[in-house]
Amino acid sequence: MQLILPRLAQMLFVLWVVATLLFCMFRLMPGDPTVAYIDSTFTEDQIQQLRKTFGLDRPLPEQYLIYLRNLLVGEFGDSFHHRRPVLEMLGSVLPNTIILTLSGLLVAYAFGTAVGAWLAWKRGTWVEAVTIPTVLTLRAAPEFWLGMVLLALFGFKLGWFPSGGANSPGALFPNEWSRIASQDFLWHLVLPAATLALYLQGLPLLLMRSNMLDVMGEDFITMARMKGLSSWSIVIRHGARNALLPVATAFALGFGASIGGNVVVETVFSWPGLGKLLVNSVAASDYPVAQGAFFIITVVLVSMNFVADLLYSVLDPRVSHGQRR
């Protein structure tokens, strides 16, 4: 407990700093949220009325205090544009985003670690000469391009998968769970998740490969060899288990980073998710939604960081939180 508390305090501090930065950032940006209404038939009185409704007529320090207080009680306010509670708006896209991110990441990491370990074993062969450049190319290719290629091939050309959205037009479900569990949803998930996986697989693969190479040179592997263990047992039980540690960290951090960074995939596949909501709200100076979305992303990122730390000490007893220091 003593080890976790300081870490928690650190997390809270980071969140406060981010919240403050968010507040300042949006208020320093050019443009006023009411500007987005320009072409409607608004009079000056109506614009003033709007500013009042949004609380934009109050002094900045006061706006800041209200903002912090609301954050503490989990109150993100109402969207300027949609006039809906921000939490509700985030809530409606969050499941889509989490599922897309998780499935993309899981596929990428399962594939990446397996192939990475295999490539370490195959070091110096023609397999490596072919695979590594391919992996690097996929990693370096722009995400939107990968998405468009998959879309053009499997969507437009072959017609195996739908060209966008998270569900078929007009599909009705009794509740959110049955929607997500439906075959229709999975069918729509395949292409965006595959794009994300192709894009993300490079990191775990290369990481796993180089870790494996390091680990395989260590003394305890030599020791295992001397004990006469099978090569399978050496690679999996002794090599891979140790090489996996940084990959686990990368996974946790990757989850935090991709949750808001899927804008491109979401736009290409018209996937209703957090990233797109974020981009739209920034473009429209919809402060509450943008702040809320960024904040959620920060929370996920920081807690994933925390999880990664804890995970590390579980996976590898050699790493502990200052106990022995």
Place this chain on the structure above:
Amino acid sequence: MDAPVDSSAPTPRIRRKLTVAAITALAFATTLMTLAGVADAQGDRVRKLVLISGAQAADPQEFQAAQLIAQEWRKLGLEVEVRGLPRPQVSDIVWYNRDKWDVTMWRMVGRPERSDPDELVYNLFHSTTREKGFNFVGYLNPEYDKIAEAQRSEIDQAKRKVLVHSAQDMIMADAPYLFLVYPKNVVAYNSGVWRKDTIVDQSGIGVRNFWTFIGTTPVGNQKDMVLNSAEAMNAINPLYISGAIDSWVTDLVWDRLMRVGPDGLPKPWAAESVVYVDGTTVDVKLRPGMSWHDGKPLTVDDVVYSFEAPAGDKSPMYKPFVANIAGMEKVDDQTIRFKLKAPNASFFTSTLAKINLIPKHIWEPILSAQLQGKTAESYQEQLPIGSGPFKVVRFKLQEEILLERNAAHWSAPKMDRWILRIVTNTEAAVGMLKRGEVNFLSDYRGDPKVLEDLTKADSSIELAATVDMGFRFVAPNLRRPPFDDVNFRKALMLAINRNLMAQAAWNGYAVPANSHVSAALPFWHKGEQFAPNLEEAKKILEKGGYKLVGGKLHYPDGKRETLSSLN
């Protein structure tokens, strides 16, 4: 100040006196020189002008047009910089800093209620909207004000037409706008799903309109219309003007007393008849037997409430449209009498065809109690209830809007469901049309050529391009010299080749514009031929006293440049 202070070292007091004398003499000499020079001093060189445009990525057509225009203007000896900015930033400068900018690309968009010319004729150039309203260019002409006011209260259409024409003449002569094009709306649909002869082309709006949605007939078993929108919806609310796409939905879910017909003229809709008793009295007879989507009957009380609700402060966006109503009277169970404050020619279009009929039993408790100081805009019904030809089944603003036909409506649609998909990827939307995932491409912002090729490859895809009632133009800031000079503006106007704009910037999907009343409104539009003429432009500048010095344009003699270019 060092000259008078010499080595003789006078007392501080004398030194001060000397200094004052020296400064006075210097100032005097300068004034004299200036005065003497006025008669034949050459005017200053015109400063670098900054032409504001939308960013290239966001609006390639506008940016391209701005580049072409700058090129022509440079031939007049001007230094012109095109500056592409994000849309909100453009609005911020042009709308809220009215004395800061020189000239900007701008647009007015087409909306059904703009098929009456009043809004554009009055609001764009009337002096009352100069400070903060639509007259952002700062046009000031008492004569124009008179005409704009006169056409507003003239109920005789023929007489009003004469007034609207002379308003257009005046704008053409004064050139407060440099018109470019009326763009064409491009949409496509699958004629294998929707019968081509049942698609309605609404004047100035295109085939994506209310009349198509209620009237089009399915060819086969596919009875769901699947449409696309490139951006998410804001709200579905009869008291909130929240966006163009949102209005497609409110149009279908809520009835109105009148509707703007395919010909652009208002016609009775939920009203059986609408009659002028005199200039300020209108009798409206309601269609019998109407009901709300929740089954309750639609009564005269509901109608009266629908026009009363926006009059307070709960629906600021609709308030202007009922501002001219002095009172309403229930004549009998079918008839309402509207008393107007002043005669208003656009009352049918901008009030009766604009206000959504809302159920009193739902909105009265909300507006009176639940909102607590907020406006009706902040309220979103879980399941919106109207009386229109379509009912809301479900809506996810980021994803999909699902409507189904209201079989009980007197004008029930032929299709089963109307499904609007949010598709953020333009290429994907085209792919969806090809594959049948979308059968009515209602929102297309890409290159029209792509669609054209698609129709050639697939005979069931139909392309429909209609001249919009909105228009694109270059807006000079009349508050700032040299744009305050009509000769200068006219020269700039003559230098712009509008045909080239339509062809090169808008790829042929636009027609040259010459008036703020679009060619899409043939009754009101005053057509006038216009030919670009660079030589004529140069002559006008010369006549106005402008001079070319070393290829650079200078103001008329004696005129100083007092402003600096936009940073």
